[in-house]
Amino acid sequence: MTRKGQFKIQQMTFMIAAVFIFFILAGMFVFSIQLRNLRKTADQIEQNKAIGISQYLVESPEFACASGSYCIDTDKMIVLMNRTAYKKFWPVAYIKVFKVYPNATGACTLNNYPNCGSYDVFDSGFQSTSSTSSFVALCRKTKEESVKTVCELGKIIIGYKIKG
Amino acid sequence: MRKGIEFSFAWLFSIVAGAVIIFLAIYAGARMISSSQYQASTATAKELSIIFEPLETGLASGMSTQAVLSSETRIYNDCMMTGIFGKQEISLATKSGRSWSAPGGKIPIENKYLFSENIVEGKKIYFFSMPFEFPFKVADMIVMFSKEYCLLNAPGFIEEDIENLNLGNVKFNENCSKDSVQVCFGAGTKCDVAAYSNDGYETGYVTRGYEKVYFIKNLLYPAIFSDAASYECNVKRLMKKASQLALVYRDESNLLSVKCSVVSGSSLSDFAIQAAKVNSSSQIALLAGSANIIDSDNNFAECRLW
Numbered sequence: 001m002t003r004k005g006q007f008k009i010q011q012m013t014f015m016i017a018a019v020f021i022f023f024i025l026a027g028m029f030v031f032s033i034q035l036r037n038l039r040k041t042a043d044q045i046e047q048n049k050a051i052g053i054s055q056y057l058v059e060s061p062e063f064a065c066a067s068g069s070y071c072i073d074t075d076k077m078i079v080l081m082n083r084t085a086y087k088k089f090w091p092v093a094y095i096k097v098f099k100v101y102p103n104a105t106g107a108c109t110l111n112n113y114p115n116c117g118s119y120d121v122f123d124s125g126f127q128s129t130s131s132t133s134s135f136v137a138l139c140r141k142t143k144e145e146s147v148k149t150v151c152e153l154g155k156i157i158i159g160y161k162i163k164g
Numbered sequence: 165m166r167k168g169i170e171f172s173f174a175w176l177f178s179i180v181a182g183a184v185i186i187f188l189a190i191y192a193g194a195r196m197i198s199s200s201q202y203q204a205s206t207a208t209a210k211e212l213s214i215i216f217e218p219l220e221t222g223l224a225s226g227m228s229t230q231a232v233l234s235s236e237t238r239i240y241n242d243c244m245m246t247g248i249f250g251k252q253e254i255s256l257a258t259k260s261g262r263s264w265s266a267p268g269g270k271i272p273i274e275n276k277y278l279f280s281e282n283i284v285e286g287k288k289i290y291f292f293s294m295p296f297e298f299p300f301k302v303a304d305m306i307v308m309f310s311k312e313y314c315l316l317n318a319p320g321f322i323e324e325d326i327e328n329l330n331l332g333n334v335k336f337n338e339n340c341s342k343d344s345v346q347v348c349f350g351a352g353t354k355c356d357v358a359a360y361s362n363d364g365y366e367t368g369y370v371t372r373g374y375e376k377v378y379f380i381k382n383l384l385y386p387a388i389f390s391d392a393a394s395y396e397c398n399v400k401r402l403m404k405k406a407s408q409l410a411l412v413y414r415d416e417s418n419l420l421s422v423k424c425s426v427v428s429g430s431s432l433s434d435f436a437i438q439a440a441k442v443n444s445s446s447q448i449a450l451l452a453g454s455a456n457i458i459d460s461d462n463n464f465a466e467c468r469l470w
Contacts, residue, residue: 007172016181023185027192038203044209057460059220060275061301061409066468076469079415085248085408089275141467144177159198 037081039163043130050092050132050160057095058136058156062086071151073139077112081121093129094159095121099138101153112155114140165284197216198266205256205268208233213254216276219293221304228292228329235259239284239308240267243397248408250401252278270463277398277454279307279386286310292329294382298439298448302406305382305398309333314340317349320346322384347388347389355387367449378445380452387445396445403442403451410436413469424466 057063058072062080067069076098080086097119104117138154141147212231219227236259243252253270277296293304312333326334335344348355349365361368369378375392377399387395414432421429433443435454442448462468 009173009177012181016185019185023189030196034200040310041207042210045207045214048211049214049217052214056217056220061303061470062412063303066470073416075419076412076416079419080412080413083408083412085411088247089249091273091275141420141423145202147424 001096043162046160046162047130047132050158053090053092053130054134054156054158057158059088065139065149067139067149069137071139072156073152074114074119074138074140077119077121078108078110081108081119082110086122090122092122092124092158093126093161094123094131094157096123096157096159097121097136097138098155099152100135100155124161126159126161128162130162131157131159133157166240167220174308186382201258201260201265202268205258205265207268208237209254209268209271210237212239212256213271213276215291216273216278216306219291219304219306221295224360226292226294226325226329227304228290230291230332231289233287233289236285236287237289238264238267239280239289241278241280241282241284241394242270243278243310243394243401245400247274249274249404250397252398254278263385277303277305277402279305279390279394279398280309281304281391282394283308284308286457288332290331290333292331292385294325294385296382296402298380298402298452299455299462300406300407300409302402302409305386305402307386309389312344313347313389314344315347315349316340316352318347319349322349323364325385342360359384359388364423367452378449380448383445383448399445399448400443403439403448407436407439410439416469420467420469426465426467427461427469431461 055129058070063071063072063077073106099117104115106116106118107111108114108116133155136154136156137151139151142150215229219229221227238257238259240255240257241252242254243435244250251272251274253272255267255270257264257267289308289310291306291308293306296302296305301468310333312335314335314337315323316337318326318336323336333344335341340346346352346354346360347355347357349359350360357370357372359365359368359370365384367378367380368384369376370384370387372392376393377387377392379387383399386398390398410432413427414429414436417426417429417432420426429455435451435458438451438454442451462470
């Protein structure tokens with residue numbers, strides 16, 4: 001083969017390699033844009049789901065008051081926190097409930113309940129999260145002279161996983 | 165000397181390389197189309213799972229909604245008994261041309277109870293939900309369907325329940341179209357589905373071809389609209405949930421028993437054990453007696469748990 005022929009083959013090989021690299025880079029660019037959009041869509045869906053859950057979780061039988069009105073039965077919630085069966089039940093990153101008024105501090109346990117301010121109902125331990133919240137009435141039974149239901153103002157916070 | 169077509173090496177080389185590049189481009193394009201189809205189906209399935217949240221009934225006796233999809237869609241609803249509560253997986257396939265795409269990613273659902281046929285097909289999908297109480301509220305049962313249903317000789321209260329849900333494709337008696345699924349209450353001819361009861365539809369059974377499932381109270385509706393496999397699996401899941409809820413109420417009962425009279429923790433424990441053992445719809449009616457007893461205890465207690 002002549003030197004000219006060899007040079008042409010070499011030229012062609014470089015050209016083809018360059019074309020391949022161009023396609024790979026273009027493909028990677030398209031792929032990264034798609035992936036970013038996909039993450040955005042996934043986060044948006046997770047957020048919508050969390051908003052939906054924060055609005056309707058209060059009405060689920062695990063939280064709802066016996067009276068059925070829009071409130072959380074904290075007597076039920078404090079025992080629910082200790083039930084491991086529910087660890088994977090809700091499709092969210094965490095569920096926390098805070099007492100807003102009257103102001104109170106400290107994480108609630110069976111030992112200090114009801115003199116506490118926050119309930120860590122469920123936590124998946126997932127690090128990358130965002131949250132949505134809504135106000136809710138926190139009601140419990142007390143006994144002074146007779147048994148009555150006492151309600152306080154609280155806030156339910158639903159954390160959801162973010163991928164973006 | 166013979167004269168032939170002469171290809172230089174450079175020509176041959178560029179034809180082969182060009183063919184490879186074109187093949188790879190077509191392959192990558194096809195893969196991208198199918199993966200974007202998969203992505204869209206999975207995202208729609210996930211979005212569909214969001215509309216289950218507003219179907220939480222709360223104090224209402226029922227809720228309904230509908231989803232209008234952009235193209236003909238198949239929704240696959242698989243139910244399985246894995247884990248403590250069991251779970252469901254929904255996936256979607258869309259029609260492109262005459263053929264159906266492969267189903268997208270499966271979206272797992274653990275905290276909802278979706279009753280339907282194994283595959284629901286259509287552009288407009290109807291949903292309604294009703295609470296299941298046994299004796300406390302266990303969960304909302306969500307029914308998904310796309311076919312037109314025709315209820316023949318339905319008792320007044322059932323007609324009222326369905327009318328209140330304002331479902332577009334459930335008709336009664338003479339208003340039905342020919343292709344609708346005929347549901348007979350009691351005896352009837354040409355019935356696709358038939359519901360039987362001796363006590364005003366408090367308990368009874370529903371037949372669909374050779375399939376037979378049993379119901380109590382509101383379970384009648386999912387029994388009519390879903391296939392036997394989906395129904396039986398979800399009934400077992402509901403019983404597992406009832407069992408876990410009974411344990412929550414037992415703990416609450418122990419917490420409140422120092423303040424006021426409540427349903428006894430031991431009867432709730434017994435109920436939880438019995439509910440967890442249910443593995444067929446035919447066994448629910450047997451458990452209804454225990455459910456009624458703890459419900460009546462709760463009604464007379466100083467502190468009502470539900």
